[in-house]
Amino acid sequence: MSRLHSGAHEKGDDAPEPIHLDADRQSSTADSHDAEKQGLRAQQKEEAQANSDEAKAEGSTDGEPAGGYDATPVPRAPPGWTVKITFHRATNLPMADVNSLSSDPFVLAQINTAMPKRHKEDPLLRMRTPTIRRNTDPEWNFDWIVGNIPSSGFKLKARVYDEDPNDHDDRLGNVHISIHDINENWPGIEEQPYKIMKRSGSKRAYAIRAVAACMSKAKSMHGDLYVSIKLLGRTDIDNGGHVFTIGPSWWIKHQAPMLGRLAGRKEPTGGATESEKEKNKTERYNFQANQIQFRGPVPDGLYHRYVEFRPFVKAMFTSTGVRGFVLSKALHHQHARVYNFDRTTKWGHFPQGPCKEMTQAFLDLVHYDEGGRIFTYVLSLDSLFRFTETGKEFGIDMLSKHTMHSDVSVYIAFSGEFFIRRLKYKNKPPPPDAADSGSAGSENGDSAHTDGANESHPPHDLDNGPPNDEPPKDPAHYQLVIDNDSGTYRPNAKMLPLLKKYLAANLPGLHIQTLDCQADEQKMNRMKKAQRDKKKKEGDQIVYAQAGSDASKAAGEEDAAGGGATGLAHQLKQDAGFKGKARLDHWKHNLPGQARD
Known part of the structure; x- marks a missing residue:
């Protein structure tokens, strides 16, 4: 995977640990070895200059922190x-x-x-x-x-x-x-x-x-x-x-009731009516994390490195120094906690690869258009798509959401946020909310739609679907709106058309809209605000706050870019508590007479 x-x-x-194949093809003489080293240095210098020129052509500017889009060719x-x-x-x-x-x-x-x-x-x-x-x-x-x-x-x-x-x-x-x-x-x-x-x-x-x-x-x-x-x-x-991995395609749904209780997150009620929701007052707390294995390879242009926006970031990703080691361990532990495998973990496989059923499985994982959800995602270099619901209302301390999703990976394919909207008419083009002229979205042809009559939920109230009815299952009813809003990796907006093409191949039947978090900032904020407004109106009325946590204020990636180590002491204390409780449960579990679940 x-x-x-x-x-x-x-x-x-x-x-x-990495596994290395035997390699003993070295020069036998000092002269040939020196000549080889000189030739290698010249080749590396030439490649570095070519890559630098290519990166500048893709929009890199001097004065920016190191990282982000990397034009190094395969x-x-x-x-x-x-x-x-x-x-x-x-x-x-x-x-x-x-x-x-x-x-x-x-x-x-x-x-x-x-x-x-x-x-x-x-x-x-x-x-x-x-x-x-x-x-x-x-x-x-x-x-x-x-x-x-x-x-x-x-x-x-x-x-x-x-x-x-x-x-x-x-x-x-x-x-x-x-x-x-x-x-x-x-x-x-x-x-x-x-x-x-x-x-x-x-x-x-x-x-x-x-x-x-x-x-x-x-x-x-x-x-x-x-x-x-x-x-x-x-x-x-x-x-x-x-x-790269070709297949099979599969999905995994991780469920963490303990994290759900900390976040105040409960299992969705599906398309239940208001009367049914009143009857089902007892709901289980649950925090859901998801993985989907797409068909590879990821396009070569989708290649990004973490951005060194603060001095501690490089140490965190390379696990060097005391501070970097502690931060890296904390994030690895968060990843293992969120993407935990246990008897509640659910799997699904698609041996035939991308298909309509796979798109329906994706929509099921994101709960269709229910509740105005917004998700944080990371796409790995081996086509693994990881995502969880996000929002400032979540009280789980995340030193950096995208770093956690990537498991502190130095290089990824792409990252950002996305949400789902349901279209009133599946055979009409989506509403032209996407992008201004000249933005990444318009390069995808999204601004070409002139038919604004095809409303979507959110922001509009539509019949025959959430919040009062079961959502339709046909992927043609839905639009995936995805952006590059990630302060950790800062994906290049010029790669959004490439991302859209790749996602369209792996999620057939789904309308896909891309947003540039800078060029389309106003529209992106407006659309996300509509999602949050629907969440307040249709979702559960829980205040997702965790008292006494400084790091919870930094749930957004923009805060992680400014001070990811702010709540470190609280985070380590909380993680130590989780670890201690887990070990206690483990020993209780192995006492004589206590059978495994």
Whole structure:
């Protein structure tokens, strides 16, 4: 998944380290080595000058803080190979739960190749399987289709974990698979067992396994992971310079009742009528975070780095110095807390890739046009779209929302905010709210609409939908309004048409409108105000405030740009409380007689 991605809550030695292929192709003489170094310096200088000129042509200006849009091109290479990796099943896994003598296993996979990256900080290519509950012989049959694998091969590292939402996930072992050469005659691998290396696994889990083996409840101490790798042919792309996830497309909905209580956020009531809402007074608190794996690759032009708007920002992203280390750890912890995997996490898959059903799933995750919601999003370099509802009324301390969503990633594809509007007529063009002449929106053709009769909700009150009726399911009824309003990465507005084209390919049937947060600032603010007004009128009447929190005042990205460390002491205190409670629950959970959920 695009670095899913770190669904595992990895701590300390459990943190996945980069995997490097062997490389011993060095010059054997000092003269040739010096000449090579001089030539490399000249090439780097020439490339840096070319990139600088290109960046200036894209609108960069002197005096701006470093970061934002990066025009570094993807290294040129011939098209690679498309392979399908299937994680079938595992056998004889250790037991992480002493009461049930079972585990909740999943696989976190990572691919490394010898191909150069645009920057060494580019995120690793990862994928996470769903979790199989209470099983030491799990079956996933989970496919991962990857494009542009070079002919020199790749290294697959699969980590098997036991999911533990109350504490950190326990590693059960590793499997390494090295493929050194790929061509059209490569036979592939068909459901082959690979021994799970126990050395890096949880000592506690294997101790339980050993006891169970002595009691004849386990046949063996050695586990296996069954994997298939199939060659699908050449990747249909012009430049094979980077590896990416093709499919399958999927979505994940994370639910955090504890965060929902802190934020005062309750589960939506759907399209229930007012009388039904009165009957259903009891509502569960819930904070929802979402991930959607789009089809790759992300367009090369969507490439942005964090902006060094304050001295501490670089230290935070590179985890250098005491302050940077503490800030980085706090944000990683926030990411793990918001995108937490547990038994309430819901999955959905679309093996066929982008389709109408996938667009409907997206609309379901954002609750259609209910409640005037506004969302914060980040699109990763491996096509992973993460988003949560946002707003100044949310009281959860976020040192930086977009940094949290990206899991403190140095480079991303795009970021900003979006919201959904329902159109009165699905076969008429959306209202021309989008952009002024010359803005990014007008470049998309959005200002060409002259038919203003097609009203939308918000801001207008429309029949046959929220707040009084169930929302229509046809994506043609809805418009996605998306912008580049992110102080952390400051995406280039000239890339908005490219973003729109990419989203249209992955969310077929949905009307898409882009807004430049600078050129369209007045219209963007007006449209978001209409969303907030509808939220006050139609949404729940809860004051999302957290008393005594300085950082809660900085819920917006603009405040994070001005003082992300303001509420650090409060944040660390709160996180320490969460961690302590989680560990207490974990030990209570493992007392004799307490079975795992």
